Amino acid sequence: MIIKGFSSSAVAAGIKYADRLDLGLIYSEMPAVTAGVFTTSQVKAAPVLLDQQRLKQGRSQAIVVNSGCANACTGAEGLEAALETTRMVAQSLAIPEELVLVSSTGVIGLPLNVKAIEKSMGKLIDGLDPANFEEVARAIMTTDTISKTSYRTVEIGGNEVSFMGMAKGSGMIMPNMATMLCFILTDARISFTELNKALKDAVEQSFNRITVDGDTSTNDMVLVLANGAAENPWIDNDSNPDYQVFQDTLESICAELALKIVSDGEGATKCVTIRVCGAKEDKDAEMIARTVANSNLVKTAFFGEDANWGRIIAAMGRSGVRFYPDRVDIAFGDVVLVRNGQGCGPEVEERASSILRERAFTVCIDLKDGAGCEEVHTCDFSVDYVKINADYRS
Amino acid sequence: MIIKGFSSSAVAAGIKYADRLDLGLIYSEMPAVTAGVFTTSQVKAAPVLLDQQRLKQGRSQAIVVNSGCANACTGAEGLEAALETTRMVAQSLAIPEELVLVSSTGVIGLPLNVKAIEKSMGKLIDGLDPANFEEVARAIMTTDTISKTSYRTVEIGGNEVSFMGMAKGSGMIMPNMATMLCFILTDARISFTELNKALKDAVEQSFNRITVDGDTSTNDMVLVLANGAAENPWIDNDSNPDYQVFQDTLESICAELALKIVSDGEGATKCVTIRVCGAKEDKDAEMIARTVANSNLVKTAFFGEDANWGRIIAAMGRSGVRFYPDRVDIAFGDVVLVRNGQGCGPEVEERASSILRERAFTVCIDLKDGAGCEEVHTCDFSVDYVKINADYRS
Secondary structure, three states, rough: OOOOOOOEEOOOOOOOOOOOOOOEEEEEEEEEEEEEEEEOOOOHHHHHHHHHHHHOEEEEEEEEEEEEEEOOEEEEEEHHHHHHHHHHOOOOOOOOHHEEEEEEEEOOOOOOHHHHHHHHHHHHHHHOOOOHHHHHHOOOOOOOOOOEEEEEEEOOOOOOEEEEEEEOOOOOOOOOOOOOOOEEEEOOOOOEEEHHHHHHHHHHHHHHHHEEOOOOOOEEEEEEEEEEOOOOOEOOOOHHHHHHHHHHHHHHEEEEHHHHHOOOOOOOEEEEEEEEEEEOHHHHHHHHHHHHHHOHHHHHHHOOOOOHHHHHHHHOOOOOOOHHHHHHHEOOOOOEEEEEOOOHHHHHHHHHHHHHOOEEEEEEEEOOOEEEEEEEEEOOOHHHHHHHHOOOOO | OOHHHEEEEEEEOOOOOOOOOEEEEEEEEEEEEEEEOOOOOOOHHHHHHHHHHHHOOOOOEEEEEEEEEOOOHHHHHHHHHHHHHHHHHHHOOOOHHHHHEEEEEEOOOOOOHHHHHHHHHHHHHHHOOOOHHHHHHHHOOOOOOOEEEEEEEEEOOOOOEEEEEEEEOOOOOOOOOOOEEEEEEEOOOOOOOHHHHHHHHHHOHHHHHEEOOOOOOOEEEEEEEEEOOOOOOOEOOOOOHHHHHHHHHHHHHHHHHEEEEEHHOOOOOOOOOEEEEOOHHHHHHHHHHHHHHOHHHHHHHHHOOOOOOHHHHHHOOEEEEEEHHHHOEEEEEEEEEEEEEEEOOOHHHHHHHHHHHOOOOEEEOOOOOOOOEEEEEOOOOHHHHHHHHHHOOO
């Protein structure tokens, strides 16, 4: 699929491994309105610091991204390496340096191999093609086992408007945000204020609703570039129906990519939605859902396909939220195995266990204490998670 | 070792498994001043609810404890089962029912097998002996691989005063508190207010400073019984030097048992102390130490014997505490491998890796921003943790 005005390219630059796509470039023929959401960590990688600075102008025209090195905890040299990378791209594309954003993922604390990037720059620029998005999505993978993309086309004001999103992430995944990179490209015409609002709302309902291991990284970013090439009527008001179409589409892309990330969680064999309802307030429901979704004991029980609701209720108990334990119902799929805080017996548990043998399922927790409702997506916690993270240097 | 006035007993009652010690009794010839600290979970097991009620009087004379069943999430029947257990003990010992405490550990959500306890009651009472503490310590084990006890003798006001502590715990371990039971017996003569204060302070500096997996249980309790049989001068004032001796001894027992718990963490191969200094305030140091100590990615790197300081600094970054990333020093043992937020290179990292191959070591984090200092003890996170918790129904 083509997004008008955008092209991209990916090469194997040998940043960490030989013969593996590890350097990508996204380019828009015209400057694009650009919004971003970044890691909430106190420790921010050089590309995050640079992009946050550059995004104050609300515009960009290119993103250069590498895997294999996070360029985090690299001090002044790291910032200079990020700057140098954007300088090379700007010169090659003959665009202002300030319109080039940079993004990195990989090992923390190692210097970025700028020489390798420089050597590959010619090939990277030559490779620019409107049909290359999938290759860039592969170039940003680290412990990901599959590349993650999402496409949408909608009509806005009589014009066809296209969207594409790509993401990477499989470990160090917790709101806010996951250890993830996500780039969303659209030819929609939208002003900065609306783009920024739409992105923040979309991220809140998608990437901030997943967890793999409760860890957060130094490099997380979600960028959205809207270059206006679709020439739809300007979206410059969030009460405009066109804004709603835009926002819904952006959120649906983010939600698809978020679920792909959690399904590809390091070592994951199952994708589990924790839905909490009947809370006093939404934020209470969210806190309980997050605590259950992050519990190692709950997640290892999912891996063991054990309908161990005792661990779920124990995790709820330490969430910091007040609730009535003797009102709690818990269901796995459509099998209610806890009523009013007590188990429904071994026969029901056996039926619940069959739900656990599925690849994806939902755990519903009803507190029967109000109308607050939220859900969080998580994965199980397997022997392979430990193996991957004991062996891999991230 | 003997604690004057105390005797104990343990039997294999067949509560969950056959031929395994799973029921214990601790008895004091005279009522003992008693203080307790209990799980902070919203979901409290029946024995916790009952003991909290009974401890309002500040006295007890016996503890009956079982493993194999937590008697948690068992509703009114569970409370009745706990009551029935204490009733049997009170009748057999001819002491008031209100002076009998009860404690359980094991699977959540299953009914307590009171019949099995009843059948074993005669043997349990007959077995009471001053030298049986080690057997009770074995009877409270679940996934523990070793039983955990600690003994001290000190002089208070010219009298010899003895202490013994026993604990169980290896998973679901996080402040406040761990999934743990701990009973401390002493023949010291001390009033309730001082005993209660000494226990709370000791727990804060010991059991609330360890973590295995960040989970908290429904059944945690630490009880201390002081029966006064040593006939030392009453300790009834916390400015009394005798109080300090008592408090130091209690804290040293709790610290020893806490370290034994973390060393026996489920699947653990290493015991790691995370020490944070140079923070603005102690509570900031504590928050950072806890976040690092609970990070799955940090703990899997310890298991992999990888001096992956990037994961440590990433965990610090999400702790919620403000600090200067470019001031941070990190040392493994005496090897400083990060200075001012940047790595000291592969040669230093190689030396740090040799520290990681040891069974126990300390990670020192210096924020260089104040005098705040705290430490937390954790273990590594192994393939066996997942196997144990995927297979074991806790």
